[in-house]
Amino acid sequence: MKITVEHSDSDEKEVILRCRELDDEMLRILSLLRSSVQKLLVWDEERHTLPLNVSEVVYCETVEDRNFVYTAGGIFQTALTLAELEDRWGELGLLRCGKSSVVNLHAIRKLKSCGAGRIEAALSTGERLMISRHYAPALRERLGM
Amino acid sequence: MRSFNRFYLWGVRMKYHMGIYTVAGVFFQAIINALQGIYTVDSLTMLEMLAVSVIFASAETAIFPSGMKWGESRWRTALWAALANVLYIGSALGFGWFRGIPVWGGIVLIVILEAALVAMYYALWLQQHWDTEDLNRSLKAYQDKK
Numbered sequence: 001m002k003i004t005v006e007h008s009d010s011d012e013k014e015v016i017l018r019c020r021e022l023d024d025e026m027l028r029i030l031s032l033l034r035s036s037v038q039k040l041l042v043w044d045e046e047r048h049t050l051p052l053n054v055s056e057v058v059y060c061e062t063v064e065d066r067n068f069v070y071t072a073g074g075i076f077q078t079a080l081t082l083a084e085l086e087d088r089w090g091e092l093g094l095l096r097c098g099k100s101s102v103v104n105l106h107a108i109r110k111l112k113s114c115g116a117g118r119i120e121a122a123l124s125t126g127e128r129l130m131i132s133r134h135y136a137p138a139l140r141e142r143l144g145m
Numbered sequence: 146m147r148s149f150n151r152f153y154l155w156g157v158r159m160k161y162h163m164g165i166y167t168v169a170g171v172f173f174q175a176i177i178n179a180l181q182g183i184y185t186v187d188s189l190t191m192l193e194m195l196a197v198s199v200i201f202a203s204a205e206t207a208i209f210p211s212g213m214k215w216g217e218s219r220w221r222t223a224l225w226a227a228l229a230n231v232l233y234i235g236s237a238l239g240f241g242w243f244r245g246i247p248v249w250g251g252i253v254l255i256v257i258l259e260a261a262l263v264a265m266y267y268a269l270w271l272q273q274h275w276d277t278e279d280l281n282r283s284l285k286a287y288q289d290k291k
Contacts, residue, residue, distance in 0.1 A: 093287075111284055113276035143283035 001025070028091070038088065042069050042076035052076065054089045058107040058125050062100040072125055095142055097121070097131040105142065155206060163195075163202035169261070170194035170233070170242070173254060177243045190242060197236045204228055226262050233258060 008014075015033055019026050039051035056071045062082055069076045078085070082102045086094050093105040103121060110122040117133035131139055171194055174186050208225050234255065237243055243254060 105284070106288055108284060108288075111277065111280040113273045113280060119280065140280075140283075143280070143287050145279065145283050 040069065040078060040080070040085075040089070042078045044074065044076050050076075054092050054094065054104070055106065057089075057094065057104045058123050058127075059097075059104060059129060060085055060094075060102040070125070070127075095135075095139060097129060097135050097139065099132070101129060103129055103131075105139075159199075159202045159206050162205060163198045166198035166201060167191075167195045170198065173257070174242060177246055177250070181245050190240070193236065193240045194242070197232055201229060201232050222266065229258070229262055 017026060017030060022030070038054075040054055040057065041049060042052050043049045052069065052071065056073075058070045058072060060070065060078070060082060061068050067078050067081060067085075069078050080088070082096060082100070085102050086096050088094075093107075094102050095105055097103045103123070107124045108121045109124050112120040112122070114120050114130070117136050119131040119136045119139060121129045121131055123129060171186055171191055174190055174194070178184070178186060205225060208221050208228070237254075243251070246254075
């Protein structure tokens with residue numbers, strides 16, 4: 001695939017995909033572009049809504065049917081389920097790591113093999129998240145192991 | 146049928162360790178006998194070693210339930226090591242295995258047993274250590290792709 005970067009004076013950034021047909025590779029690039037421009041709508045404790053870049057997400061967790069989004073700066077809530085979060089932004093690094101949690105792979109500082117197939121993730125915020133035996137194979141696969 | 150299958154799978158898992166422990170016991174008995182000019186191992190001694198190994202390997206599956214590994218829990222590992230000592234040293238004294246060896250020979254056998262336990266623990270620690278290194282290498286490669 002030929003990649004061309006053109007510079008222009010326009011304020012608006014533009015990405016043009018030129019191909020004969022949308023094959024799997026192009027669809028993957030398209031979904032990556034769409035998910036990276038798409039913001040995650042969250043609200044804080046005072047119910048102020050704000051759009052969040054997915055790269056800011058450290059991890060998400062479901063507690064008592066409410067979905068919380070943890071960033072380095074605070075805790076927010078979202079209307080999206082964990083499955084929807086992974087589905088929309090999986091390409092950008094969101095991965096289901098437990099029955100009630102999704103982690104951003106780019107927010108992991110270190111991983112530790114804990115036996116019994118489990119993996120402990122040390123996050124950029126200093127928190128630790130246990131990736132269960134059930135979800136660890138998906139993490140290994142995503143990391144290309 | 147499901148219960149039988151579970152029992153069968155448990156047996157398959159257990160028998161590998163049982164086999165290793167039995168072979169180790171018979172091997173050292175054969176060495177001790179050979180040093181005393183006896184080039185056979187008593188069938189009853191082998192059966193006793195097999196029986197003790199079945200008990201130990203079965204207890205091991207209870208101490209470390211399916212999926213759990215040595216080193217994951219300190220008290221479980223300590224219990225496993227203590228049971229190995231009690232069962233094998235106790236059986237050696239009770240059944241009269243390694244008869245005829247001097248006191249220092251007995252001490253050497255105990256040291257070998259302890260070394261084997263440490264070696265098993267170390268092997269599993271090493272496995273986890275390397276797995277951790279692989280995980281972090283792959284994570285870094287993934288993050289750098291961004």
